[in-house]
Amino acid sequence: MLDILPEWFLSWFSEDGQEMIAYLTNGKHLTWYASVRYTLIAAVLSALFAIGFGLIGAALKQSGFFLFRWIGNFYTSIVRGIPDILFILFFPLAIEQGVEYFIAKSKCTAEQLSAIGTWPPCQEAQWFLTTNDYLFMACLSLGLVYGAFAANVIYGALHAVPKGQLEAASAYGFSQKQVFWKFKIRQMWVYALPGLSNIWMLLIKATSFLSLLQVTDIVYWAGLLGAANYFPRAGMVHPNWNFQYYFVLFVFYIILTMLSERFFNMLQNKASRGMSVVEQ
Amino acid sequence: MKKFILPVALALSVLATPAFAADKVRIATEGAYAPWNFLDDDGKLAGFEIDLGNALCAEAKLDCEFKANEWDSIIPNLIAGNYDIIMAGMSVTAERKQKIAFSDEYFPVTKSMMAAESGKTFDLDNLKGAKIGVQGATVQADWLNANLADGNTIKSFEKPDQSVADLMAGNIDLLLAGDGYLDEIVASSKGKLEFVGPGYDIGGGVAIGMRQADKELAGKFNAAIATLKANGTVDSLIKKYFKKGPYYTSITLDGLKAEIEALTARVKKLESK
Structure with missing residues (x-):
């Protein structure tokens, strides 16, 4: 990396400084910087899942059919109370073992199936999960957890849309369908956005759990790079630098939340344009 | 609605094509036990066992890949099938032998x-x-x-x-x-x-850890280990990473050179005192 930097730039630094630049731009560190993609992908994908589950949950909660209503309420009240870290640990494992269970039933012999203590019963039923599979499942779990919160927010927002708006719309001759989609749903977002932005913030924080599922994200690499190294051939010899590396993560998450706040303010302004009813 | 369904369907299709049969031999290592196995500056696994593992796989004509796994879960995850073999500076012990099988050793007993x-x-x-x-x-x-x-x-x-x-x-x-x-x-x-x-003197030599059922794989690796021990490949890797041995072939050119180097260094040190 040092050789691609211009001479005049490097001349600003002492020899130690140049060594530090070389250290911070070596392959290990570049991999660390690049692993931000897992955090960002996880945040966006989980948010999409959360919105999806949230919409479904809210629709169930206000359904006229009691069973749907019951399922919706069950989902939002049960899932909300379970720590997300447990969901992340439990859900992918449950899916993996569930899939393996069905494969094992068809592929393993009866003798293997009855054996106790080994899972899966035979190697043919072994499901190898890649990093991307785990990432996807982590997103699904996060989406499930935060979808429950989103369902409550959306449910509340649907009820917050002033009745007068909808009555006026029908009076103007819009059909029931149009009233629902163009007025109720459209205005719902204005009331839901502050709550959803809160959920987004929680979700960003929860992305730091990815390393639990062997996803080599920024937290994983920070731990690895911060670990002490006393073996010269494995790179720079240094004592435990975990504090410094975790501090970088700290700053990263603060910046990410600050940027998100700005983004949501923009969205809020956009969604509430032309709506004098909404108090800003 | 179609716009929403499509990405979800695509995402689900990722799950629909899982890999079940092992086409590659997955080798687990700790990645934090230099010079046996460690992460180099490029963030890639390197070390004695990475070089040796690749040499063994080339000899046995197997397609292998390394992955890092924490030490304390390295045996349970082998049994669970997250990977196929362990090369992580693991000594052969009677206790471990109850859970997993070992290949022939590829590093002699050391202190x-x-x-x-x-x-x-x-x-x-x-x-x-x-x-x-x-x-x-x-x-x-x-x-x-x-x-x-x-x-x-x-x-x-x-x-x-x-x-x-x-x-x-x-x-x-x-x-x-x-x-x-x-x-x-x-x-x-x-x-x-x-x-x-x-x-x-604790523990035995270092060997590849395997599932007890994988007898065929064990045979392939044992044959490769025997060949590489005899032709000096194992010794030259030991020399590269551990400098002072111990070696399998009692007298090797590399081994002698290393001994001479060490002795000359010692003589110089004594002279300077």
Whole structure:
């Protein structure tokens, strides 16, 4: 990396400084910087899942059919109370073992199936999960957890849309369908956005759990790079630098939340344009 | 609605094509036990076992890939099938043999050494009141618990680097670990650390850990290990990473060269004194 930097730039630094630049731009560190993609992908994908589950949950909660209503309420009240870290640990494992269970039933012999203590019963039923599979499942779990919160927010927002708006719309001759989609749903977002932005913030924080599922994200690499190294051939010899590396993560998450706040303010302004009813 | 369904369907299709049959031999290593296995500056796994594993796979005409796994879950995850073999500086022990199978060894038995801060003296034969560090779930940890637990405090660490860091910081008095791991750390500590005592004979040689059912794979690796031991490949890798041996072929050119180098260095050191 040092050789691609211009001479005049490097001349600003002492020899130690140049060594530090070389250290911070070596392959290990570049991999660390690049692993931000897992955090960002996880945040966006989980948010999409959360919105999806949230919409479904809210629709169930206000359904006229009691069973749907019951399922919706069950989902939002049960899932909300379970720590997300447990969901992340439990859900992918449950899916993996569930899939393996069905494969094992068809592929393993009866003798293997009855054996106790080994899972899966035979190697043919072994499901190898890649990093991307785990990432996807982590997103699904996060989406499930935060979808429950989103369902409550959306449910509340649907009820917050002033009745007068909808009555006026029908009076103007819009059909029931149009009233629902163009007025109720459209205005719902204005009331839901502050709550959803809160959920987004929680979700960003929860992305730091990815390393639990062997996803080599920024937290994983920070731990690895911060670990002490006393073996010269494995790179720079240094004592435990975990504090410094975790501090970088700290700053990263603060910046990410600050940027998100700005983004949501923009969205809020956009969604509430032309709506004098909404108090800003 | 279609716009929403499509990405979800695409995402689900990722799950619909899972890999069940192992087309590659997956090798697990710790990645934090230099020079056996470590992460190099590029963030890739490197070390004695990575080079040896690749050489063995080339010899046995197998397609292999390495992956890092934490030491304390490395045997359970092998049994669960997350990977197919373990090459992580793992000594053969009777206890481990109950759970997994081992190939023929690819690194001879070496001593385990006690390291301490330079200048401190210990009465190793009647050690009392010392804080001794060790990596958990290792042969050294078992040995310490059996022999020195009485009257001393044994502190077990998840990762080897943590144990060295605590020794450097003075949180523990002594550290017990394999010779191959400690050698270069002590040598490059600029005089801060030194070995105490003659060392201990703990555990067997180092071998590949495998599932007990994988007899065919074991056969392939044993054949490859025998070939590479005989033609000097294993010795030249030991030379590359451990400098001083021990070697399999009793006299090798590389081994002699290394001995001569070491002796000349020692003579020079004595002369300068």
